[in-house]
Amino acid sequence: MPASNADTDVEIMNSFTQPSLNSCHISSAMERNQLHRQLANMRKSLFDQGFLDEQFIQLEELQDDANPNFVEEVVTLYYRDSTRLILNIEQALDKSPLDLTKLDSLMHQFKGSSSSIGAKKVKLECTQFKEYCKAANGEGCKRTFLQVKKEYGTLKKKLEAYFQMARQVGPVETACRPK
Amino acid sequence: MGSLGSGHAAQFHVLAVDDSILERKLIERLLKISSFQVTAVDSGIKALQFLGLQDSTYQFHQEVEVNLIITDYCMPGMTGFDLLRKIKESTSLKDIPVVIMSSENVPSRINRCLEEGAEEFILKPVQLSDVNKLKPHLLRKRAEEQLSMSNKRKTMKECNSEELTNS
Numbered sequence: 001m002p003a004s005n006a007d008t009d010v011e012i013m014n015s016f017t018q019p020s021l022n023s024c025h026i027s028s029a030m031e032r033n034q035l036h037r038q039l040a041n042m043r044k045s046l047f048d049q050g051f052l053d054e055q056f057i058q059l060e061e062l063q064d065d066a067n068p069n070f071v072e073e074v075v076t077l078y079y080r081d082s083t084r085l086i087l088n089i090e091q092a093l094d095k096s097p098l099d100l101t102k103l104d105s106l107m108h109q110f111k112g113s114s115s116s117i118g119a120k121k122v123k124l125e126c127t128q129f130k131e132y133c134k135a136a137n138g139e140g141c142k143r144t145f146l147q148v149k150k151e152y153g154t155l156k157k158k159l160e161a162y163f164q165m166a167r168q169v170g171p172v173e174t175a176c177r178p179k
Numbered sequence: 180m181g182s183l184g185s186g187h188a189a190q191f192h193v194l195a196v197d198d199s200i201l202e203r204k205l206i207e208r209l210l211k212i213s214s215f216q217v218t219a220v221d222s223g224i225k226a227l228q229f230l231g232l233q234d235s236t237y238q239f240h241q242e243v244e245v246n247l248i249i250t251d252y253c254m255p256g257m258t259g260f261d262l263l264r265k266i267k268e269s270t271s272l273k274d275i276p277v278v279i280m281s282s283e284n285v286p287s288r289i290n291r292c293l294e295e296g297a298e299e300f301i302l303k304p305v306q307l308s309d310v311n312k313l314k315p316h317l318l319r320k321r322a323e324e325q326l327s328m329s330n331k332r333k334t335m336k337e338c339n340s341e342e343l344t345n346s
Contacts, residue, residue, distance in 0.1 A: 055304050062208050062307070070208060077201045108253065112282045113201045116304045 035169045042162050051155050056118030072163050078117050082152060085110040093142055103141060104133040110148075121151040191317050195219040196226045196250035196262065197280070202303075206249065206280075209310045218245075223257030226250070227265060230272055245275055246317055249301075252281035252288065260292060267296040276316060280305055 046052045056071075063070040089106050092099060111126035125148040132140030193215045195206045203219045210217045220226050227233040230245060248266065252259040259279050266272045276298040281288065289300045298316060301309045 058304070058306050059205075062205075062212060067208070074201060074204060077204060081199070081201055108282075109199065112303065113199060115282060116201060116205055 032169070035165070039162075039165050039169050042158075042165060046158060046162065050120050051158060052118045053120040054118065055116065059117065072166075075117055075159055075163070078113055078119075079156060081113050082110065082156075085113075086149060086152070089145060093145060098138045098141070100133050100136055100138075100141075104130055107133065114152075119152075119155055122148065122155055125151050190214060190216045191246040191314075192216040192218070192244055193247045193249060194226060194229060194245045196221075196223060196248065196254070196259070198222060198251065198254045202251065206305060209305060209307055210249075212307065213310045213314065215247075215310075223250070223254060223259070223262035223265075226262055230266075232265065232269055232272065246321075247276050247278065247298075247313060249278040249280060249313075251303075252279050252292070253283075260295065263292060263295050263297055276320070278313065 047056075059071045059074055085106055089103065089110070092103050092106060107126055107129050111123055111130065114122040114126055125144060129141055129144040129148060132138075132144055193210050195203065195210065195217055197203050197206060197219070198221050200221075203221065207217050207219050218229060220229060224233065226248065229243065231243065248262075250259040250262055257265075259281075263277050263279065266275060266277055273296075277296065278299045278301060279292045279297045280301045280303050282303040284302055292300055299312070
């Protein structure tokens with residue numbers, strides 16, 4: 001959460017009275033506020049643009065001071081899982097004839113983990129894929145899988161950027177505060 | 180939260196079963212936040228080994244008390260349903276409440292599980308509110324067990340005092 005205006009004012013005041021000790025304070029406080037705003041905007045757009053749903057918020061609520069990186073840890077597991085499943089699905093789609101049961105089972109796993117992290121668009125494509133499996137529509141499966149990979153790739157890029165920004169912003173209590 | 184009489188606040192121990200490492204991490208965190216002690220395993224077989232129902236390379240000589248088992252339905256090999264059935268067939272384990280998790284809302288599946296003795300059926304993704312619903316079950320069960328134990332002691336005392344009066 002961004003520092004309150006009162007805190008920022010105090011810091012700026014302090015930096016005027018003790019310039020030699022706190023010369024870094026004005027720029028770092030302003031920068032920090034700017035980064036906080038950027039991070040909040042990134043997060044908001046992930047929801048507004050439908051990449052993430054309410055389940056991601058559920059994960060955020062499981063994070064605390066004792067488990068400060070919980071969300072990123074879960075998302076990292078998701079990348080690992082997804083890489084493996086995407087490869088397996090790709091291999092299964094290359095076979096002829098298609099083993100629809102196996103494809104459905106693999107996609108079921110991928111849909112499950114996508115759902116658990118709140119990956120809304122990815123989950124939608126997974127659902128579509130499963131529909132084509134049920135309808136024994138191999139071409140539909142292959143087409144939809146391209147969409148699955150596209151949405152997954154987009155989400156991964158956005159989340160990586162988001163967590164990188166979050167790390168830059170750092171914990172709310174930074175080392176630059178006057179002691 | 181009502182008081183539980185004489186009960187000391189011993190943590191409830193939950194055995195979580197899911198083949199997905201992501202799901203295990205999630206369920207573990209949900210349970211720990213709700214003050215449960217958690218053991219997470221990745222298969223039904225490992226769950227049965229932990230519960231002492233199956234031969235394994237690990238010899239559990241100590242009593243492992245499990246208050247609740249929460250298991251995924253769709254798992255390779257032994258499904259959550261198979262595990263539920265094995266537990267309910269076991270004289271030593273049948274009273275442990277079993278909760279089934281599934282990402283699919285299939286009424287026939289839900290009914291099957293409940294008929295086989297599952298306590299609850301939770302739709303994934305599991306949320307904190309789902310886990311919060313589990314505690315009242317366990318607290319009530321513990322209260323019932325304590326009540327029945329204290330009743331047994333009372334009955335025995337009465338029998339003993341009768342014997343003394345009659346002799």
